[in-house]
Amino acid sequence: MHKRLIWMVLVALILYLPGSFLNISVVHGQTKEKIELDSLALFPNPDPPFQEKDHPGSVAKTPKNVVLMIGDGMGIGQLEIARLFEHGKNGRLFMETLPNVALAHTYSENNTVTDSAAAGTALATGKKTNNEMIARTPDNKPVESILKKVKKGGKKVGIITTNKVTDATPATFTASVKNRWSDQTEIAKQQLNDGLDVVLGGGKSDFEPEQQNGVNLIEKFKSNGYTFVNNRADLSKATGEKLLGLFNKDHLSFKLDREELKSEEPSLKEMTEKGLEFLSEGDSGFFLMVEGGRIDHASHAADLPSVWKETIEFDHTVEYVTNWAKERGDTLVVVLADHETMGISATEAMDIKALKQIEVSHEFMAKQLKKIERTGDYTADSIRDVFKTYANMDISDEEIVKFNEKIKNVRDKVYSHRRVGWEIGSMITEHYHGGIVSSATRSLSSTGGHTGNLVPVFAYGVGSDKFEGVLNNTDIPKTIADLMGYRMED
Ligand SMILES: [Zn+2]
Numbered sequence: 001m002h003k004r005l006i007w008m009v010l011v012a013l014i015l016y017l018p019g020s021f022l023n024i025s026v027v028h029g030q031t032k033e034k035i036e037l038d039s040l041a042l043f044p045n046p047d048p049p050f051q052e053k054d055h056p057g058s059v060a061k062t063p064k065n066v067v068l069m070i071g072d073g074m075g076i077g078q079l080e081i082a083r084l085f086e087h088g089k090n091g092r093l094f095m096e097t098l099p100n101v102a103l104a105h106t107y108s109e110n111n112t113v114t115d116s117a118a119a120g121t122a123l124a125t126g127k128k129t130n131n132e133m134i135a136r137t138p139d140n141k142p143v144e145s146i147l148k149k150v151k152k153g154g155k156k157v158g159i160i161t162t163n164k165v166t167d168a169t170p171a172t173f174t175a176s177v178k179n180r181w182s183d184q185t186e187i188a189k190q191q192l193n194d195g196l197d198v199v200l201g202g203g204k205s206d207f208e209p210e211q212q213n214g215v216n217l218i219e220k221f222k223s224n225g226y227t228f229v230n231n232r233a234d235l236s237k238a239t240g241e242k243l244l245g246l247f248n249k250d251h252l253s254f255k256l257d258r259e260e261l262k263s264e265e266p267s268l269k270e271m272t273e274k275g276l277e278f279l280s281e282g283d284s285g286f287f288l289m290v291e292g293g294r295i296d297h298a299s300h301a302a303d304l305p306s307v308w309k310e311t312i313e314f315d316h317t318v319e320y321v322t323n324w325a326k327e328r329g330d331t332l333v334v335v336l337a338d339h340e341t342m343g344i345s346a347t348e349a350m351d352i353k354a355l356k357q358i359e360v361s362h363e364f365m366a367k368q369l370k371k372i373e374r375t376g377d378y379t380a381d382s383i384r385d386v387f388k389t390y391a392n393m394d395i396s397d398e399e400i401v402k403f404n405e406k407i408k409n410v411r412d413k414v415y416s417h418r419r420v421g422w423e424i425g426s427m428i429t430e431h432y433h434g435g436i437v438s439s440a441t442r443s444l445s446s447t448g449g450h451t452g453n454l455v456p457v458f459a460y461g462v463g464s465d466k467f468e469g470v471l472n473n474t475d476i477p478k479t480i481a482d483l484m485g486y487r488m489e490d
Helices: 002-016 019-028 032-042 076-087 116-125 146-152 168-174 184-194 217-223 232-237 268-279 294-300 304-328 352-356 362-368 380-391 397-409 416-431 439-443 475-484
Strands: 065-071 100-105 156-164 198-202 226-229 242-246 286-292 331-337 455-461 469-472
Touching: 065 116, 065 304, 065 475, 076 304, 076 352, 076 455, 116 146, 116 168, 116 475, 146 156, 146 168, 146 286, 146 475, 156 168, 156 268, 156 294, 168 184, 168 286, 184 217, 198 268, 217 226, 217 242, 232 268, 242 268, 268 286, 268 304, 286 304, 294 304, 304 331, 304 352, 304 455, 331 475, 362 380, 362 416, 380 397, 380 416, 397 416, 416 439, 469 475
Parallel strands: 065 286, 065 331, 100 469, 156 198, 156 286, 198 242, 226 242
Antiparallel strands: 100 455, 331 455
16 A cells, blocks of 8 residues: 555656656756756846847848948957946847857967958958058058949948048958058048948048148048038938048047047947948948947957947947848848957956946046156146046055056057056056956057957848858958859959
């Protein structure tokens, strides 16, 4: 009788327990299912909006439109900072929900670590080149970019960036020069002759008579049929055939500073909305390059609050473009970084709460310091005030002396005019224990602290399944060209 009862209980248990439990614990032991269940418990919220089932890539093979979105300097660490600061441990960035994911190597022809010129050249032309060269081979021969091929094929083309439009990344798609620094006025001239349909970003001074031997390139654009705008309100109202928008003499302001500066600059998302409106007019299709350029600048300065804000702005733009593409079903969206900057990482000790309370960028803080002209030092009071007011840090007399010494003695190989801001950013992030390349190592770098870390690639839409595995950056334009029916030079 007693034995029968035990058997009945056992049978009842087996019948009523869920099948998954049996599979896991009785049949397979520590199985794949168990691991999946564990990971679901750890990450309960994400339900990716773009699963394979609603992925239009499976319908059409050739994308009519391609949007290539480049987060400059946006490595995995920058994504992690943005994700943690914005959404918390369990959250996700929008771009992380795209259906196809790959990694890419970024080294340049003459260096283990690329700058944005060689990286942009790889992404625009499918060719590795030396650092500082724009769409040229190492022996200085011009190479045609995918954007120019698409233009020749009769489609519309555009570039949108939060940097100067003449800066390295947009330049590699629209110009061909030996040196990214010395040839910026030449880049602007070539952009005029390209017949680009949409040009939006900063860098107005490169188009003005003072830089162009008395010639006003903006007037030339206008007489070539462009609508020209230079502020957010005019951008939103802009109509016409072709569009030139230059919203700052230099790069656009950091997102974090726009309120303080009473900025009239549009966001990357607003520029992209308008760009898509112009480019999708008519039936030709288009190629658009969109760059979140200042993620890199924030990273150079180890300015984690700005890395957060700039990356989130980029992510919102990716979301807008992806939803736009989703409604149409004829567009490929590829999202990636050109390289990583400053080995940014989200350490365990990082004080996220303190970092999130910082409300201006390193650049804004640097402008608040007061210089003693005679010695070139910054006043102790102004250094103390800036760190206390903007970063809630108490700086010792010893640290003030060290700060001034570093500014005067460390000879960074590039961007020396940005050294003050960089030093402020590094001190704040070290104080709050964020993971970064040290300022000593940065000063030895010809790229100002870029790294050779693999970068993320995300893709959505027509042909996005081609972007999988570990790629080289040169594979990106070649794959896009294949899908669109063009061929990049070998
Ligand atoms: Zn950079």
